[in-house]
Amino acid sequence: MKKILYLIFLFFAPFLFIGCNRNQDEPEAPARRTILVYMAAKNSLAGFDASDIGEMLRANIPSGCRLLVFRSPRGAAPQLYEISKGELKSLKIYDDTVIGADSETLIQVLADARSMVNSRQWGVVFWSHSTGWKGAVKAPSASRTFGYETGGYEIELTDLADALRSVPPLEFLFFDSCYMGGVEVAYELRDCACYFVASPCEVPMSGMPYDLTLPSLFDSNTREGLKRAVDINVDYYLDSPNERCPSTMALIDLSKMDNLARASKGAYARSHAPLDTPQQLSLSTVYKNLFVDFEDFVWLTADEADDLAGVRQALSEAVVHERHSSLLWGDVPLLNMCGLSVNPQPFNPDYNYQNLSWFKDVILPYGFED
Numbered sequence: 001m002k003k004i005l006y007l008i009f010l011f012f013a014p015f016l017f018i019g020c021n022r023n024q025d026e027p028e029a030p031a032r033r034t035i036l037v038y039m040a041a042k043n044s045l046a047g048f049d050a051s052d053i054g055e056m057l058r059a060n061i062p063s064g065c066r067l068l069v070f071r072s073p074r075g076a077a078p079q080l081y082e083i084s085k086g087e088l089k090s091l092k093i094y095d096d097t098v099i100g101a102d103s104e105t106l107i108q109v110l111a112d113a114r115s116m117v118n119s120r121q122w123g124v125v126f127w128s129h130s131t132g133w134k135g136a137v138k139a140p141s142a143s144r145t146f147g148y149e150t151g152g153y154e155i156e157l158t159d160l161a162d163a164l165r166s167v168p169p170l171e172f173l174f175f176d177s178c179y180m181g182g183v184e185v186a187y188e189l190r191d192c193a194c195y196f197v198a199s200p201c202e203v204p205m206s207g208m209p210y211d212l213t214l215p216s217l218f219d220s221n222t223r224e225g226l227k228r229a230v231d232i233n234v235d236y237y238l239d240s241p242n243e244r245c246p247s248t249m250a251l252i253d254l255s256k257m258d259n260l261a262r263a264s265k266g267a268y269a270r271s272h273a274p275l276d277t278p279q280q281l282s283l284s285t286v287y288k289n290l291f292v293d294f295e296d297f298v299w300l301t302a303d304e305a306d307d308l309a310g311v312r313q314a315l316s317e318a319v320v321h322e323r324h325s326s327l328l329w330g331d332v333p334l335l336n337m338c339g340l341s342v343n344p345q346p347f348n349p350d351y352n353y354q355n356l357s358w359f360k361d362v363i364l365p366y367g368f369e370d
Contacts, residue, residue: 033171033218034066034119037210038109039073040100040128040147046074048205052127055210056083065218066117070109072100072149080112091116101128101147103159107166114167123172123193123217124164127207132179133157133188133343134290135352146177157188158355164192171195171222174229178202179287181250182341183260183294184358186318190257195226195320200291200341201248201281201328208233226251227321234323247325248281250339256318261362263314267298267307268363276300278344279336283329289345295338315340 037056041049049071061067061084068091072078077096082089092112098105114122128147135145135156145157155163164170170193175181181200189196213232219225230249237247278300279293295315302308315338322339346353346363353359 028118029064031066031117031119032062032064032220033121033123034068034113034117035123035125035214035217036068036070036109036113037125037127038100038106039069039071040149042072042074042100042149042151042153043129045129045205048207049073049127052207052210053083053088056214057086057088058211059083059214061214062218066119067214068113068117070100070113072098072105074150078105080109080116082117099149099151099153101149101153101155103155103163106155106160106163110163110167121171121222122167123174124170125174125176125217126180127176130175130177130180131287132182132291132341133184133353133356134179134287146175146180156352157185161188161192164189169193172197172217172226174217174226175199176203176207179282179291179341181248181252181339182291182343183264184343184353184356186252186254186340187257187261187358187361188356190254193254195222196252196254197226197230197249198252199248200250200293200337200339201246201324202284204237204245209236212236223251223253223320230321230323234325238325245325246328248323248328248334248337250322251320252318252339253320256314260311260314260318261358263307263310264298264362265365266304267302267311269365270303270307271298271301272303279334280332281328281334281341283332290343290351291341292344293336293338294340294342296336297342297344299336 039049067083069081069083078094078098078100079090080092082091126146130146146155146160148154172195173189173193175198181198186196213229216225216229216232230251233249234247237245278297280288281291282288298308298311319339324334324337326334328334343353346359
């Protein structure tokens with residue numbers, strides 16, 4: 001009897017071991033979607049990064065999805081983490097000289113994340129200070145595009161776009177930072193992702209409520225999930241006991257930005273200097289004349305009704321969803337808000353605006369009539 005059992009074992013043993021080896025050799029199933037939260041926090045926001053990570057730890061991450069966090073904190077070496085089942089796991093510790101607000105660091109982190117995680121879709125949330133298209137000219141501490149960190153480090157918009165092009169187009173870009181909701185920003189990043197979420201105004205220092213928002217960012221229906229994320233963020237601050245808190249955000253379909261640029265060329269070709277002050281989107285003495293509502297600006301500058309109609313049609317296709325509070329910091333009424341800002345002073349030599357694709361493709365051939 002023992003001999004018979006032994007012979008049976010010899011017959012089936014190869015198949016048993018083959019089965020074990022096959023399981024060991026099989027690659028890990030790709031995640032349906034992975035989100036990377038990129039936190040450049042060596043600045044005055046230090047402290048909010050820890051509280052936001054606390055919110056991420058409480059967030060419901062759907063099965064088959066993954067959440068990564070790159071954090072460049074004040075006083076410590078940057079790290080790349082994964083958040084899973086309410087726990088924070090370190091994946092890589094970077095040299096303590098690494099600056100988060102640097103395009104080369106962003107390129108490295110994107111590469112590291114993709115080498116560690118096999119995922120069918122990727123989205124990136126950017127967390128830090130930012131000022132839309134406006135980069136440093138003379139005083140780095142007074143202006144930045146994205147990710148200003150102590151010492152005057154930042155990522156200029158054109159460098160940000162180049163860094164994002166180091167990887168295949170992302171599913172979405174979500175900016176939890178100020179002033180990134182500009183037509184110039186969306187146009188510069190139009191080939192970097194399918195969708196783009198940002199505020200054309202300032203964002204409260206506490207940023208978005210990650211525990212409430214992240215589940216929507218993982219929605220398999222990206223468009224609907226991002227629309228819901230916009231609503232969650234805006235409603236969160238509309239319901240805030242601080243009535244002065246601004247609440248503005250828009251979802252942009254980046255595939256429609258080329259159409260908006262083409263429509264806008266005609267408006268700029270037959271335009272004049274604004275007849276009145278367009279809707280301002282900032283109270284800052286530095287920025288209030290640099291960020292105005294895009295549609296209101298075109299309304300005040302376009303000479304032809306057809307030009308205005310063309311821009312409005314293209315704008316309605318590009319701006320998927322927009323929400324805003326009635327007041328900006330409790331003082332400035334937001335009467336006109338299309339979801340995107342624009343710089344009404346494109347020829348002002350004090351800024352680096354002339355480096356942007358929107359200026360080169362849309363404005364430079366035309367400018368304003370005298």
